[in-house]
Amino acid sequence: MNKDERIELANLLFPNIDKTKEDYENMYSERNLSEGAMVTRYGPSPTGNVHLGNLLSAFCDMVYANQTGGSFFLRIEDTDQKRMIDGGIDNITSVLEDFAITPNEGYSYGGDYGPYIQSERTEIYQTYVKDLIIEGLAYPCFMTEEEEAEIKEEQAINKVRIGIYGHYAADRDLSLEEVKENLSNGKTFVIRLKSPGDPNKIVEFKDCIKGKLKFPEHDIDTILLKKDGTPTYHLAHVIDDHLMHTTHVIRGDEWVSSIPLHLQLFRVLGFKPVKYAHIAPITIKDKETGNIRKISKRKDPWFGVKYYDENGIPIEALHLYLATITNTNFEEWYLQNSDKNISDFEFSFKKQPVGGTSFDEDKLNNLCKTYFSRKSGEEVYNETLTWAKKHDEEYAKLLENNKDDMIKYLSIEKDGPRPRKDISKYSEVKEEFSYAIDSMFEKENYSKYDGDKVYDIDLINNYIDNYLDLDVDNNDWFNKVREFSIENGYAGSPKDYKKDPDNYKGHVGDICEAIRVMITGRLKSPDLFSIMKVLGKDRIKDRINLYSKFISK
């Protein structure tokens, strides 16, 4: 076909397309950004639930765009109407919101480069394809899906490369007359790329994360426009990221084998290619088989996104985890910079893992503990309350009614360079601080105490009445306990006791243990004196009475 024929063909195929690619080039002008600013995008398909892997890639998009003063946008990739699920799009935006991953622009966020949903961009794609046809770089293919499947089956049997290329691309050089005839016979068609690649040539390419990669040139006549006129991912990706002026495409590494195709499309369309950063999938070592596999929603609860909210894992702690798997040096940096947060860290593609990243639940847990340890008692209180309002209304009410006490308890051993590190989830607060709320303690009190010792109530009452002074500091308090111990036949320190156990009834620790169990109902607790201070003498006495009732039962 000569050019005139191709123009006729293009008009025949796309009679309703009256814009030209120049119109769109002018419509979406270059972004006004400083040198080095990265424009990234998250392009989910509304075909299922969002999972951890999606979150990781969106997190990367956000972090790189933010730290370079660029832009991070959300684009809905809904070109496959068959796989759409109800509420899929709303689900995406609400998950992003819940996880504090905030695009600067995009679907439902606005911006100058929209529409940010591919189903509304069909005309744009068709305009570029029409141009490709005029240029002789694409053609209509009338092969049915069955015919194509047969070819591929035959290729598999003959052990040759699978795909529509070379002589398998039967409709590549149809004459205008043949096309017209097919059309008048009512045959449907797709538009294929007339790939200019030579598979004997090698394309070299540098991925921001994976480094140098080599592939044979792409020579398959990939489908650009489906039978229904909608684009395939490949075409939509290249056109959108060009028009939206994306600088870095960060995506899962299941896409690396498509790089030669995408690079070719950029060239054929006359676009400047984007930079690619392919991130490794999140994997897990299967306990049964010992194999590494992608994490799955069914087997691995943390893969689903609901898990975090339901279990009371703070979003910021999850961000911390995402940051540690995004850059392998983040963790060390964070531990050394207790006063800084994620936005102070400089992420780099060079420090991004190349192979699979394995999910490490222990590490997440530890990160959560570190997160809580760096929050003040009041912050922990507020966040826990917010969480409880959603998941445990009864407890939320108790928290609200006991705000002052609760904050005091949550603040124990929080100052200084080694803050307490005992909570890893909001859901643990209720259990960990079971002694903190009087009404709760009255109900549950000693039911959780699993020791078998019975403590001497008179002894402790004697101590409370005659020795306890809540207005002193921790050292003086403890010296007083020691004094009391010695006077009552207990050793002043565990060491003294160990030297000569027969000479003593026990040691200070036993006295403290008795007090601890009586006022908290447990053998382990944060600093005892701090708890006593919050309670005050009257409530301490109440609890001892409670204990006496408990043991007389």
Added chain:
RNA sequence: GGCCUGUUGGUGAAGGGGUUCAACACACCGCCCUCUCAAGGCGGCAUUCACGGGUUCAAAUCCCGUACAGGCUACCA
């Protein structure tokens, strides 16, 4: 079948020819601190980097092969 990619301790991983290169973190164990717990301190935990061969004076690091794992090979993304 073809084309890519990966494989370092109980776990997550650093390191991409020599020089503390087998870092760091988590977990675990031991000791110390200590009224308990958490935290913290000290120490232990891969003589060796999937396996085989090659290049080199020198390899976890480069090359080839094998095994295993993952991805792609859709009118899905």
